[in-house]
Structures are given as structure tokens and as C-alpha cells.
Amino acid sequence: MTVWDQLVGQAPVAEQLRRAAAGEGLTHAWLFTGPPGSGRSTAAKAFAAALNCEVEDVMARGCGVCPGCRAVLAESHSDVTFVRTEKVTITIDEARGLVAKSGDRPSTGRWRIVVVEDADRMAERTTNVLLKAIEEPTPRTIWMLCAPSPADVLVTIRSRCRPVGLRLPPxxxxxxxxxxxxxxxxxxxxxxxxxxxxxxxxxxxxxxDPAARERRAATVRLPLTLTTVSQAVNLAEQLVKIASDEASSSNEERDAQERSRLLETLGVTGDEKLPPTLRSQVRQLEEDQKRRAKRSVTDSLDRTLTDLLSFYRDVLMLQLGSDVDPVNTEIAADVRDFAAKSSAAVTLARMDAVNTTRQRITTTNVAPLLAVEAMAVSLI
CATH class of the missing domain: 1.10.8 (Helicase, Ruva Protein; domain 3)
Structure with a gap:
């Protein structure tokens, strides 16, 4: 199984990257864009593995089984750096560290590669730190940036990158x-x-995860009972709770394991009291976990609103007489009844309200519950 087999439904992209790995059209900076779930980071990782593949035949690089490929896929290759943030943004100090690292010569592979999976989560001044390194990289360095769309990256950056556009697979x-x-x-x-x-x-x-299926099923059914302001407030509370539960289920066990590993590293066991000299390290971990929890809730709420949007998408397809397959087949009869009670214009306005709320939650410091309450009232 080669690294290209991981690019599900992306045959043109796989071919483009395979040729580039063989030296045809290879350049120093790449921008991978596509909707969430399209496999932007997967494509970048596969490309990085192919570039440092140890197979001699250039057209066969990306074998997926040589030590070079396996190390990149496991994210343990000394010459390939993966950058992703679990906080709201990538900091300027992290960007400066990347620039410094990108100047190193590769130690074992052909290329020094930096993969930034959240390039859209950098402020303008942070992105400007990368500009010079991307514009004039060292001879054996390749940058790979990932973002939902080209518009999410500064024009000065994207103009210096070769675009790779991915689509959602069937x-x-x-x-x-x-x-x-x-x-x-x-x-x-x-x-x-x-x-x-x-x-x-x-x-x-x-x-x-059966619980995840249950939470999603509850989300897509919420509009069916929405007729009053009090129900809208209740819907908002439920949506935020669903998102919070989703985030908590992902973070609680991980937080406990990280704390346990840190205490073990510091030589603290059981219920032993922490010495004052070590408390700052534990406090730093807790602050990082809080920032990650905030990001997790935001991301989870965005996914929850995306699920809600799928309900209105199905409604709109019926109102327009489209033969596109529905997303929520399990409530198809309820969707038909709901679609018959309004028009396509109303549904589009409701979808716009959901998308506006998603944007507010992910790009501003608005209180999630207040934003969702305002949205829910507009959905009545």
C-alpha cells in the first residue's frame, strides 16, 4: 500500500504530487486547500513521505514501506516538522521557531520539510514572519501550508506557493x-x-462511537420542535451542551494522562504534595489544557452547527426539487413535512444565519451561548 492510497477520492491530486515527488514541477512552497475532511494534511504528509522516500526509482517514490516513508507517516522523521495547534492560533514565537528550523540542512533525508496544518490560524503579523523564509528558502527546504481555502492565507504567501486543491471524496x-x-x-x-x-x-x-451518533441524531432533530422563543433558547442551550459534551469526552482522558506523565517525569508519585519549585510546570500544563479545551469546544460547536446545517440543506434540496441524495436519510419523512411548511428563500435565510454564527464563533471572542441563542431565534 503506497502513501497515495490514503488520498481517498483524490486521484488528480495524487497524480500531481506523485509527479512532483519524481522531480516534475517540484517547487519550494505548496498550499493545500479544500473543505474540512477533504484530506489536506493527509495529502501533505503523503507528499512529504514521497519526497524523502528511500526507493531509487523516482517514479516509485512514496512506497509507504521503506524506513523513510514509515518515519514520515509516523511523524517521527528528523527532517520533517509537522505543525498543528490545539490553541486558537499559532503564536508568533512558534512561527519564529519554524523559520529557524527551516534553515537547517536535512540530516538523513533529501529534504527539510515543514508542514503547517493550520495555516489559516495565524494572525497577519505571524504569517509575515514566515514570508521571507517561504520567499527565499534554503536550497533543500520545502514548505507545505494547509488551509480551507486560498482566501484564508495572505495573498503575499499564497502567491509564492503552488496550489493543490482537494475536494470532498464521494x-x-x-x-x-x-x-x-x-x-x-x-x-x-x-x-x-x-x-x-x-x-x-x-x-x-x-x-x-455510539454516543457521537446519538449526539448527532439529537442535533438534526432540534429544528423539528422549534416554534417559540423559549424553545429557541432551549435549542441553543442544547446545542452548546452537545458541543461541550463532545469536547469533554475527547479531552478528559487525555488531560489526565498528560498530567500523570508530567508528574512521573518530575518524580512525583501518588498523592505526594508538589514541591513549590515544580508547581509552575504543572500550572503551565493546566493553562495549555484550558486553551486546548476552549479550542475543542469551539471546533465541536462548529461541527454541531454543521450537522444542523445539513438538516436545512436537505430541506432546501426538496424545496428546489433537486435529486441530490439527502444527508439525513433516517428522518427523511420529517424533513419532507418541514420543507412543505416554508419556502426555499426562508430556508436559505436560515442557512445563512447558521453560517454567520459559525463564523462568529470561530473568528471572534463572542460568548458561544449568546451567539447560538441569537441564531436559534432567527430560525423560528
């Missing part, structure tokens, strides 16, 4: 991957892939 391809790689039940795999709207990561979670 539901059938995602379902086949879940069956082959995760051993999922075929019917459940199709249901999860459709509910996740081809987002591979979310589809995998829906397959393996």
Missing part, C-alpha cells in the same frame, strides 16, 4: 475506506460517511 469511497481500514459494518459505514458529509475523520468517529 460517500461511497469514504464508506469503502471505513470497511477496508477500520473493519466497519458496510451499512454503518455508508450511514456514517453520509452523515459526516464525506469528512473522513468524523465518519470514523461516528462508526466507532
Amino acid at each position: 460517500v461511497s469511497d469514504v464508506a469503502a475506506l471505513l470497511v477496508e481500514r477500520d473493519g466497519a459494518d458496510p451499512d454503518l459505514a455508508v450511514q456514517a460517511a453520509r452523515a459526516a458529509q464525506s469528512h473522513i475523520g468524523i465518519a470514523r468517529r461516528l462508526v466507532h
Whole structure:
């Protein structure tokens, strides 16, 4: 299995990157864009593995089995740096560290590669720190930036990068991957892939986590009972609670493991009281975890609103007479009844309200509950 097999439903992209890895059109900076779930970071990782693949035949690079490929895929290769943030933004100090690291010569592979998976989460002044390094990199350095769209990256950066545009893979391809790689039940795999709207990561979670499936089912049913302001306030509270529960289920166990590992590293065992000299390190970990928790809630709420948006998407398709397959097949009858009670113009206005709220939550410091309450009232 080569590294290109991981690019589900992205045959043109895989071919473009395979040729570049063989030396055809290879350049020093790349910008991977596509909707969430399209596999931007997966494509960048596969490309990085192919560039440092140890196979002699240039057209066969990206074998997926040589030590070079395996190290990159495991994110343990000394010459490949992966940058992702669990906080709200990538800091300017982190960017300066990347610039310094990018100047090093590769130690074992052909290329020094820096993969920035959250390039859209950098402030303008942070991005400007990278500009000179991307514009004039050292001879054996390649930058790979990932963002939802080219517009999410400063024009001065994207003008110096070769674009790689990805699309969401078909539901059938995602379902086949879940069956082959995760051993999922075929019917459940199709249901999860459709509910996740081809987002591979979310589809995998829906397959393996019954609680996640229940939370999503509750989300898409909420508009069916929305007729009064009091119900709108209740809907907002439920949406925020669903997102918070989703984030908590992901973070609690991880936070406890990180704290346990840190205490073990510091030589503190059991209920032993922390010496004053070590408290600052534990406090720093707790602050990092709080920032990550805030990001997790924001991301989870964005996914919850995306699920809510899928309900109105199905409604709009019915109102327009489209033959596009619905996302929420399990409530198809309820969606039909709901669609008959309003017009496409009303549905579009409701979808716009949901998208506006998503933007406010992810790009501003607005209180999530207040933003969702305002949205819910507009959905009545």
C-alpha cells in the first residue's frame, strides 16, 4: 500500500504530487486547500513521505514501506516538522521557531520539510514572519501550508506557493475506506460517511462511537420542535451542551494522562504534595489544557452547527426539487413535512444565519451561548 492510497477520492491530486515527488514541477512552497475532511494534511504528509522516500526509482517514490516513508507517516522523521495547534492560533514565537528550523540542512533525508496544518490560524503579523523564509528558502527546504481555502492565507504567501486543491471524496469511497481500514459494518459505514458529509475523520468517529451518533441524531432533530422563543433558547442551550459534551469526552482522558506523565517525569508519585519549585510546570500544563479545551469546544460547536446545517440543506434540496441524495436519510419523512411548511428563500435565510454564527464563533471572542441563542431565534 503506497502513501497515495490514503488520498481517498483524490486521484488528480495524487497524480500531481506523485509527479512532483519524481522531480516534475517540484517547487519550494505548496498550499493545500479544500473543505474540512477533504484530506489536506493527509495529502501533505503523503507528499512529504514521497519526497524523502528511500526507493531509487523516482517514479516509485512514496512506497509507504521503506524506513523513510514509515518515519514520515509516523511523524517521527528528523527532517520533517509537522505543525498543528490545539490553541486558537499559532503564536508568533512558534512561527519564529519554524523559520529557524527551516534553515537547517536535512540530516538523513533529501529534504527539510515543514508542514503547517493550520495555516489559516495565524494572525497577519505571524504569517509575515514566515514570508521571507517561504520567499527565499534554503536550497533543500520545502514548505507545505494547509488551509480551507486560498482566501484564508495572505495573498503575499499564497502567491509564492503552488496550489493543490482537494475536494470532498464521494460517500461511497469514504464508506469503502471505513470497511477496508477500520473493519466497519458496510451499512454503518455508508450511514456514517453520509452523515459526516464525506469528512473522513468524523465518519470514523461516528462508526466507532455510539454516543457521537446519538449526539448527532439529537442535533438534526432540534429544528423539528422549534416554534417559540423559549424553545429557541432551549435549542441553543442544547446545542452548546452537545458541543461541550463532545469536547469533554475527547479531552478528559487525555488531560489526565498528560498530567500523570508530567508528574512521573518530575518524580512525583501518588498523592505526594508538589514541591513549590515544580508547581509552575504543572500550572503551565493546566493553562495549555484550558486553551486546548476552549479550542475543542469551539471546533465541536462548529461541527454541531454543521450537522444542523445539513438538516436545512436537505430541506432546501426538496424545496428546489433537486435529486441530490439527502444527508439525513433516517428522518427523511420529517424533513419532507418541514420543507412543505416554508419556502426555499426562508430556508436559505436560515442557512445563512447558521453560517454567520459559525463564523462568529470561530473568528471572534463572542460568548458561544449568546451567539447560538441569537441564531436559534432567527430560525423560528
